[in-house]
Structure formats: structure tokens, C-alpha cells
Amino acid sequence: MSRLGHLLGYRLAGRPLLRLQRRRDERRLDSLRSGPDRPLEPPLRSIARMKEMMSGHYLEGRHASGVRPVAWVTSGASTEILLTLGFFVIYPENHAALCGARRRAQHLCEVAEDAGYSRDICSYARTDLGALLSGETPVGRLPRPDLLLCCTNICQTVLYWYRVLADHFGCPLVLVDTPFQYGPQPQPHEVAYVRRQLEEIVPVAERVAGRPFSEQEFTAIVARAKEASETWLEILERARHRPSPLTAFDAFTHLGPIVDLRGEQATTDYYRGLLAEIDRRIAAGIGAVREERYRVLWDNLPIWYRIGPLSQWLAARGVNVVASTYAHAWGELAPLMDPLHPFESMARVYLHPILNRSAGQKLEAMRGMVDDFSADGVILHSDRSCKPYSLGQIDQRDGLVNQTGVPALLLEADHNDPRSFSEEQAASRLEAFVEMLGG
Amino acid sequence: MTGAAAIGVDAGSTTCKVVAVDETGALLASRLEATHPRLEEQAAGLITALVGDLGPVEPPPVVATGYGRQLVRGAARRVTEITCHARGVFGALGHGGTLVDIGGQDAKAIRIGEEGRPIDFAMNDKCAAGTGRFLEHTAGRLGVAVADLGPRALGATAEEPISSTCTVFAESEIISLIGRGADLDAIIRGLHRSLVGRIVAMARTVGLGPPLILSGGVALNPGVRAMMEEATGMAVILPPHPQLTGAYGAALIALEG
Numbered sequence A: 001m002s003r004l005g006h007l008l009g010y011r012l013a014g015r016p017l018l019r020l021q022r023r024r025d026e027r028r029l030d031s032l033r034s035g036p037d038r039p040l041e042p043p044l045r046s047i048a049r050m051k052e053m054m055s056g057h058y059l060e061g062r063h064a065s066g067v068r069p070v071a072w073v074t075s076g077a078s079t080e081i082l083l084t085l086g087f088f089v090i091y092p093e094n095h096a097a098l099c100g101a102r103r104r105a106q107h108l109c110e111v112a113e114d115a116g117y118s119r120d121i122c123s124y125a126r127t128d129l130g131a132l133l134s135g136e137t138p139v140g141r142l143p144r145p146d147l148l149l150c151c152t153n154i155c156q157t158v159l160y161w162y163r164v165l166a167d168h169f170g171c172p173l174v175l176v177d178t179p180f181q182y183g184p185q186p187q188p189h190e191v192a193y194v195r196r197q198l199e200e201i202v203p204v205a206e207r208v209a210g211r212p213f214s215e216q217e218f219t220a221i222v223a224r225a226k227e228a229s230e231t232w233l234e235i236l237e238r239a240r241h242r243p244s245p246l247t248a249f250d251a252f253t254h255l256g257p258i259v260d261l262r263g264e265q266a267t268t269d270y271y272r273g274l275l276a277e278i279d280r281r282i283a284a285g286i287g288a289v290r291e292e293r294y295r296v297l298w299d300n301l302p303i304w305y306r307i308g309p310l311s312q313w314l315a316a317r318g319v320n321v322v323a324s325t326y327a328h329a330w331g332e333l334a335p336l337m338d339p340l341h342p343f344e345s346m347a348r349v350y351l352h353p354i355l356n357r358s359a360g361q362k363l364e365a366m367r368g369m370v371d372d373f374s375a376d377g378v379i380l381h382s383d384r385s386c387k388p389y390s391l392g393q394i395d396q397r398d399g400l401v402n403q404t405g406v407p408a409l410l411l412e413a414d415h416n417d418p419r420s421f422s423e424e425q426a427a428s429r430l431e432a433f434v435e436m437l438g439g
Numbered sequence B: 001m002t003g004a005a006a007i008g009v010d011a012g013s014t015t016c017k018v019v020a021v022d023e024t025g026a027l028l029a030s031r032l033e034a035t036h037p038r039l040e041e042q043a044a045g046l047i048t049a050l051v052g053d054l055g056p057v058e059p060p061p062v063v064a065t066g067y068g069r070q071l072v073r074g075a076a077r078r079v080t081e082i083t084c085h086a087r088g089v090f091g092a093l094g095h096g097g098t099l100v101d102i103g104g105q106d107a108k109a110i111r112i113g114e115e116g117r118p119i120d121f122a123m124n125d126k127c128a129a130g131t132g133r134f135l136e137h138t139a140g141r142l143g144v145a146v147a148d149l150g151p152r153a154l155g156a157t158a159e160e161p162i163s164s165t166c167t168v169f170a171e172s173e174i175i176s177l178i179g180r181g182a183d184l185d186a187i188i189r190g191l192h193r194s195l196v197g198r199i200v201a202m203a204r205t206v207g208l209g210p211p212l213i214l215s216g217g218v219a220l221n222p223g224v225r226a227m228m229e230e231a232t233g234m235a236v237i238l239p240p241h242p243q244l245t246g247a248y249g250a251a252l253i254a255l256e257g
């Protein structure tokens, strides 16, 4: 039955329907014109393709159980190993972000809180646990995991969260422990430690998938992941242009495939298409914000439930948020990936995310970005949920102000839970910040 | 008396202030009232009354600031309190520094640069504990007039530490202190210390370089001033009309056009 569902619901009916939907979206996007009354350029046309890919992914998810082995993984986990074994991979964090962007997260958080989960727990975890307990999700249905893969390179929350999932689903959980990085380079024993753990994923995943691991296939997938990540980085770096052809909000929106579908050929193709579209904008001298007067760097996760209004509000004041540490996290690791030494290089990659590095290194990275992107200011979203990202931001903010001389604003909010966001207070801070940029 | 060249309105959460300046930027007249729930009419009424007093040739330009700035009709521009306070202090004193403004429901620290522009700021408006409301609320609890708080804190011979930084919890702490027979003035002194501790911590996040300037209604409290000096080791400077700083800055911005 499930195979039939997969064939009918996804392959024969779902995919062609999504293709039709994409064409409709593209026609609609083509009909949009920029105008003096619109502070933002119409969205990049590639967004239609991105929607098709992500909807297709979640649609396949509805029919994946019993057809493909299913794994749920953290955003900083080595998905390449699982793809090699044909796993269908779900990223609960990405699913939670989707719930946040569709303004469904608060309700789901409340469901989790009713079940006893504290409001101090990350709102991604609460959103997903709420979805799990209520069965409600904007994607219809998530497939049950056969395997859980959790890597601690982003936070400790995921450790507890995945133990809850393992308990709930009764499936194997593989943990990858990544020592926190205080210095710029990992110690050889740390690389060896993580490498060993990555290798140890293989036999467990083989057992669940019921097929052997192919080194050759793994190399090919790492090569594709590298190419996609490099292209993503190139896209983000295009924001150095004045005016910038894209905003960080565009980057947040186009992030889905590099997180969820990294390693697939379609993802690499998609980002090449997006890069070409951005290059056409540059050639035509088009900026994402009609009158780009100030350029700003964003730190931390997006405020998913406010992306649209916030980007409009800033654009109307000539502010283009050109880059973010968050979107860069999926590009900056590309140079470390080496298909010829997949396990060794992936160990380095998974040790290196910004959240696994010290506050001083993050400050260093941000200072570099202020220069690279000619930023006139920085907005640091102090995210109540994401402690590892937010810890140290007060000092980082001071460091940026003192070392770069540009104003920096600490904006208190939460990436998914609107109850920790005060519209009025955020607005008055943002307004004062924009006045400070005002030359 | 000459007509007003520009008007500034600071529609704050506790008080609504309107000031008029002449073409040199000198303060001509002002009005201050407790904020009314119908702020829109209140601000319009205050402007009309002030302009009427001064007899203008033509209606002067108005700039509005404060939480209720969107409700001020006829304003040529709406500017945040941060920029207006910085401009107001600079206009009144002729120099920058670190401004600490403690209003009814929020407190802010602003580092003001050479030309009167804000360089950095921090705001505390998530909680009433670092604001005038904290003192007002506890004064009510203790049965002491707000104006007497500062002098009594200064005159106290002892000090009861108040560890709670939350207004509501501080109240329970006070009740138990009273229950234990603690001296009222010592409690008041402890309250001031707690408020100043919070404010100074916030001001440090913007650098807290001299000169240290204090504005807002709480600047009129001598106890807060003295303890700020003690905590920072800096002399506290007050602009001539500490409660009108934001409105005055707004008027100066209106004058600049």
C-alpha cells in the first residue's frame, strides 16, 4: 500500500501537480513589476522552483514510510552518509521553521507546554514536539523515523530532544559528539574522535537501511554537497555588490534545499540557476532594495514569523540587510569538504559550525563580514530560544561597536515563539537604530 | 513675547510634554501633563494652547517623539526618543556624554557624540524595575509622597538591602522588612540603591564615559543623583529642564526643518 501511495501520490500525481503549480507561480512572478511604491524588488523567480522542491520533499515524506528508510537528523548532522544509503531525511528544525513562517508555531509550542515541556526550551524543539503530540503539521504528515542522528555541534538541546524522540519512536539513536572549538583549528585528536564517530554511523545505518554502504557513492555525494555549498556561498557573496542583488531575508527563504537536500544533484542545479538569476540582476544594475542607502549585517536565526513585515519595513527606510551569519553557516564550510577524503574532511566540517566555536571567533567572523559586505550597521537578534547563538552577544555587540565603529543593535525576540516578541518595543529600537544609521 | 518658531511634543507613557522654541533654539514655553488615555486630543489641545499663549504668525512646524508620537496630529516628522533626547541634551548643554534618562515606564542610556547624534543606546522597557514606576509603586506601598523619597533616602542612617530586581517581588520583600520592624528610611535607601544598580549596569553597556547626564522625571530625585555619583565615581549633570529633554530635542529638530 505504501509503495502504491508513493507511486500514485508522489510520483504520478504529486510531482506533475507541483510542476504545474510552479509554472503558475512563475507566471505570477513574471507579471510583478517593480515600482516606486514598492521598496523591495519582486521576489527572485527561482523561489517558485524552490517551493516546488521543498513541497515535493515533504510530499514524498508523506509516502516515504516503508518505501525508503527514514532518518530524522539535526541541522548539523552528516546527512551525506545517510543519503549514500538511500535514506529519506527529515530535519525537524527545518520543519519547525516552516511552522514558524506559517505562524503555526505558537499553537504547537503551547501543545508541548501543556504536556509539561518548559517554555525555556528552544521553540524549535517545542514546535516539533507539539507537532508530534498533536499530529498537526502544515506539511500534512511527517514520516516515522527508522533512525535518529543527532550531532551536538549546534547545541545541547538537541541531545535531550533526540532522546525524547528515541523514546517516543523506539528507534535507534546515533549521537555524534563534537568537542567545542576554542581555537581556530581543531586538534588532531578531536578530528580523529569525530571521524571515528562518523564511521560508526555506517554499520547502524546499514542495518536500518538493509543495504551496504558504498564508499564510491559517498564520495560522489560529498562532491555534490561541496558543489552545492560552494554555489550557496557564491550566491551569498554576491551581496557584496552595491546595490546588493539580494537581501538576507531572501537568503533565509532560499535556505531550505541546502539544509534539507544537500548532496542531491537537483539542489546543486537549483543553486546554479539561482546564481545565474542573481547575476542577471547585477548585470542589469538591479538591487533587491529599490533605494539601498544603508547596508546591515544580521546575526542569529531569523524571526520566522516576522520575515515579511520586517524586510518590508527596513526596505521602506532604505535599509538592506545584506548578509547574515546564519545563512553563511551553510556556505562557509564548503572549502573544508574534500571528496577525496570524505570521512576525514567531514569530521572537520562538522566540528566547525559557528555554534561550535568560541564567542571570540564569532566576533572575528562578524567583524570580517562587516568589512566584506561594507556594512553600515549590525542587528544582533538576541534569540531567547537559541542560547548558544545568543550567549556572548552583549560582548560581541560591544566589540563590533568599538572595533568597527558601526552602530550595532541587540534586538530581543525569539525565532519561532511570537510570545517572546514585543512588536512595539522592537519597533522603537529598530527605528532608533535606523536613525543612527542616517549619516 | 515672540511667536514660536518650532514645537516639540514628547507623548510619553506617563507624561505628555510640549515645548516651543524661538528661531535661535531658546526655550520659550512648555506644558506638561499626565498622559491622558485620549492622547491624540490631549496633544492637539496642548499644542493649540501653547501656540495660543505665544501668538504665532503662522503655525510652527511640529516634531513628535515618545511612545505616542504616531498619535500627534500635524507633526511634520516623528523621531524616536533616542535621537530627540540626544539632540535635546546637546542643545541644552552644548556637549555630548552619556545620558541616562529614567522615565515613567522605561529607562534608557544613550551615548551622545560630538555633534549631538546618538552613537549607541540601550533601553530597559521589558520590566518596570529600573524605572520611575518602581519608585512610584513602592512609595504608594510605604505611604510616602514620591517627592519625599529622595530626601528620605539621603537622610537615612542605615540601609536595608533589597535583593529583588522585580517591582512585584520587591514589594513582597518590603512587606516582610516592615514586618520585621525595619526602619522605613533604611528601606527607602535600599530601594534607591537597587534602582541605581540596575540603571548603572545598563549604562555600562553603552560605555558610560563622562560626562554623565541625567534626565527624565527621576532626575529630580536627589537620592538617585547622589547614588549614581557614588556608583560611577562621576559627577552627574542635569540639563536645565530634565523632564523636557525629549520634547526640547524634538523642537530643535523641527527648527532645523
Ligand code: SF4
Residues within 6 Å of the ligand: A093, A122, A123, A124, A125, A154, A155, A156, A157, A158, A301, A355, A385, A386, A387, A388, A389
Ligand atoms: S537551541 Fe539553537 S541550535 Fe539548538 S535547536 Fe534550538 S535553534 Fe537550533
